[in-house]
Each structure stands twice: as structure tokens, then as C-alpha cells.
Amino acid sequence: xxxxxxxxxxxxxxxxxxxxxxxxxxxxxxxxxxxxxxxxxxxxxxxxxxxxxxxxxxxxxxxxxxxxxxxxxxxxxxxxxxxxxxxxxxxxxxxxxxxxxxxxxxxxxxxxxxxxxxxxxxxxxxxxxxxxxxxxxxxxxxxxxxxxxxxxxxxxxxxxxxxxxxxxxxxxxxxxxxxxxxxxxxxxxxxxxxxxxxxxxxxxxxxxxxxxxxxxxxxxxxxxxxxxxxxxxxxxxxxxxxxxxxxxxxxxxxxxxxxxxxxxxxxxxxxxxxxxxxxxxxxxxxxxxxxxxxxxxxxxxxxxxxxxxxxxxxxxxxxxxx
Numbered sequence: 145x146x147x148x149x150x151x152x153x154x155x156x157x158x159x160x161x162x163x164x165x166x167x168x169x170x171x172x173x174x175x176x177x178x179x180x181x182x183x184x185x186x187x188x189x190x191x192x193x194x195x196x197x198x199x200x201x202x203x204x205x206x207x208x209x210x211x212x213x214x215x216x217x218x219x220x221x222x223x224x225x226x227x228x229x230x231x232x233x234x235x236x237x238x239x240x241x242x243x244x245x246x247x248x249x250x251x252x253x254x255x256x257x258x259x260x261x262x263x264x265x266x267x268x269x270x271x272x273x274x275x276x277x278x279x280x281x282x283x284x285x286x287x288x289x290x291x292x293x294x295x296x297x298x299x300x301x302x303x304x305x306x307x308x309x310x311x312x313x314x315x316x317x318x319x320x321x322x323x324x325x326x327x328x329x330x331x332x333x334x335x336x337x338x339x340x341x342x343x344x345x346x347x348x349x350x351x352x353x354x355x356x357x358x359x360x361x362x363x364x365x366x367x368x369x370x371x372x373x374x375x376x377x378x379x380x381x382x383x384x385x386x387x388x389x390x391x392x393x394x395x396x397x398x399x400x401x402x403x404x405x406x407x408x409x410x411x412x413x414x415x416x417x418x419x420x421x422x423x424x425x426x427x428x429x430x431x432x433x434x435x436x437x438x439x440x441x442x443x444x445x446x447x448x449x450x451x452x453x454x455x456x457x458x459x460x461x462x463x464x465x466x
Contacts, residue, residue, distance in 0.1 A: 167209045170229040173199045178245060180291055183221040187211075190219055190239065199226045199235060210236050223291045249298065250286040253411030254337040256376025257282065260409060270295045277302075279376075280330040280406025283309055309412060317419040322357040331402045332357075333410035333418045338367035340437065346417035348439055351424040361427070363396035371407040 177197050181190050187210060191203035200206045214236050222244035226235060249267045251260050257277045264274060269291040277299055283306035289298055314326045323329045336349045353363055369387050370379045372394045388397055393404035424439070428446035431453050432438040438449040 167213055168231050168233045171231055172201055173226055173228050175228050177226045180223045181221050200232055206232055246288050248286045248288050251282055251284045253284040254408045256408045258375040264295050272296055274299050280334050280409055281306055282409045284409055284411045313415050313419050322354045329418050331406045333414040334406035334408045335365050336417055337410040337414040338408055342436060343413055345437055346414055347422040350417040350421035352426050352429055354421045355427050360400055362400050365396050367407055368394045368396040368403050376408050
């Protein structure tokens with residue numbers, strides 16, 4: 145009788161050891177898997193989904209071990225990324241913790257809406273289609289989403305982010321600005337965004353264009369010539385004389401004032417620069433050959449800077465500058 149009791153005890157010990165090993169050992173998933181647990185899904189249904197996906201070997205065993213060893217905490221809904229060979233124990237912790245799989249769409253500063261639309265349409269696991277968003281309505285940033293989210297809802301979040309940021313920036317604007325409405329600020333910020341990629345120059349570029357607007361001078365910003373041709377995509381060639389002389393709602397060489405709309409989606413720093421431009425009398429700027437810009441108050445100074453830039457391009461062997 146005592147021998148039978150010892151044998152039973154050994155069997156129980158072996159079974160417990162196997163259970164612990166099975167619960168905490170490597171799972172069968174050969175690669176990272178994605179499993180979506182819908183709201184209201186119970187443990188048993190979630191286990192069947194995990195088994196069907198290949199993340200666990202047995203749904204029934206998973207439920208049994210979860211009840212015995214899982215601490216009793218409920219699981220959360222969402223899309224979960226399950227790494228290869230993750231143990232049943234860690235899978236349950238993942239579901240209980242609610243750390244869902246993160247997907248992102250990034251809209252960089254200065255991206256025009258036509259390219260933002262293409263990027264959002266190409267993002268995997270989103271649903272639905274979207275028209276091209278209004279230019280300047282999206283706040284550049286990285287936005288997370290989950291499988292099954294609609295593209296329209298993602299665009300709405302981007303636009304709400306722009307509205308909220310612009311409202312805060314407008315509330316702290318410098319007095320006496322040339323831009324009189326938040327929309328005018330976005331239009332000018334989009335030009336500043338396209339004219340310089342150097343953060344330290346943005347306030348100076350904003351000052352140049354603000355000074356020109358105050359004096360009724362044309363802005364003469366090359367990106368505004370390109371916009372009606374490509375909707376903000378790279379032109380891939382030099383601007384044609386016919387394009388420079390074209391009369392439309394965007395060409396700031398043949399018109400005074402701001403373009404009809406923004407020409408890109410400006411980032412926070414460009415918006416801030418327009419609402420707090422540098423204290424400067426500069427009316428002109430041109431590349432200085434180092435990647436930065438040379439600013440000047442007078443046309444004579446500007447022409448001298450242009451000549452220096454032409455010499456730099458000539459020394460580089462660029463045709464048409466020697």
C-alpha cells in the first residue's frame with residue numbers, strides 16, 4: 145500500500161513537472177504571428193484562435209493551465225504580435241497586459257497631401273479609401289493604428305492634431321504679425337517648410353517672407369511655382385521660363401500676397417517660426433554653398449550673394465553657371 149502511495153506521488157510529481165514545462169516551455173509558433181482578439185471574446189474562444197494560428201498546441205490545455213496557473217486576470221482585446229516560440233505562460237501575460245501590436249504611418253514635415261494620401265493608402269491592414277486631404281490640414285507626425293482601422297479615421301486624427309496644435313500656437317503668437325488668420329499662418333508655414341530644411345533658419349526665412357508681404361512685394365518662392373505642376377511632388381528638372389511666368393493662384397512670382405492654399409503640410413517648427421519670426425529687415429536669401437542660406441536686406445547685397453552662389457556651382461562643374 146505504501147509502495148502504491150509512493151508511486152502515485154511520483155506520478156503526480158512527474159505530471160506537475162510536465163505541466164510546468166509545457167506551460168512555460170517554448171511554443172510551436174515558427175515565426176511571429178498576429179492574432180486579433182475582438183472585444184467580448186472569452187478565454188476559451190481566444191484559445192481556439194491561438195491554436196488555429198499555430199501559437200499554442202492545444203486550446204483546451206491552454207485554458208486549463210491558464211485557470212490553474214494564470215492568476216485569474218482577464219484578457220484584453222486588440223491585435224497582438226506573438227513572437228516565434230513564445231511560451232503559453234507568456235502568451236497569456238501578453239493578452240492580460242493588453243500590449244497590442246503597434247503599426248504606424250509617418251507623415252514627415254513638408255510632405256504634400258498627394259503623397260500623404262499615397263502613403264496612407266499603401267499602409268497595410270487599414271480599410272477603406274480616402275480622397276486627397278486638404279493641403280496643410282495634416283500635422284506631420286507618426287500615427288499608430290490597429291488592423292481594421294479605417295483610413296478615414298486615421299486622416300481625421302491627423303487633421304484634429306493639426307487643428308489642436310495650430311490653435312495653441314496661434315494663441316501664443318507674436319503681436320503685429322502679417323498673417324491675420326490661422327489659415328494664412330498655415331499657408332506661409334508651408335512655404336517656409338519647403339524653402340529650408342535647417343531648423344535654425346526657419347525664423348529668418350519666415351522673417352523674409354513676412355517683410356515682403358508687409359511691403360507688398362511678391363514672395364518669389366520657387367516651391368509655389370512647382371505646386372500647380374506636380375501638387376508638391378519633386379519636379380525632377382529645372383523650372384521652365386513658361387512656368388515661372390505662368391499666372392495662377394500659386395505662382396508668387398506673378399502675384400503678390402499668399403497662394404490660394406498651403407503647398408504642403410508644415411510641421412510644428414515652421415508653424416512656430418511664422419508666428420514668431422526673427423527680428424530682421426532681411427528681404428532676400430539664397431543658398432551660400434554650404435547647405436545654409438545667405439540673408440540680405442538689400443537687392444545689391446542679394447545680387448552679390450547670388451554671384452557667389454553661381455561661382456560655387458561653376459566650380460562644381462554645373463552647366464549654365466560659368
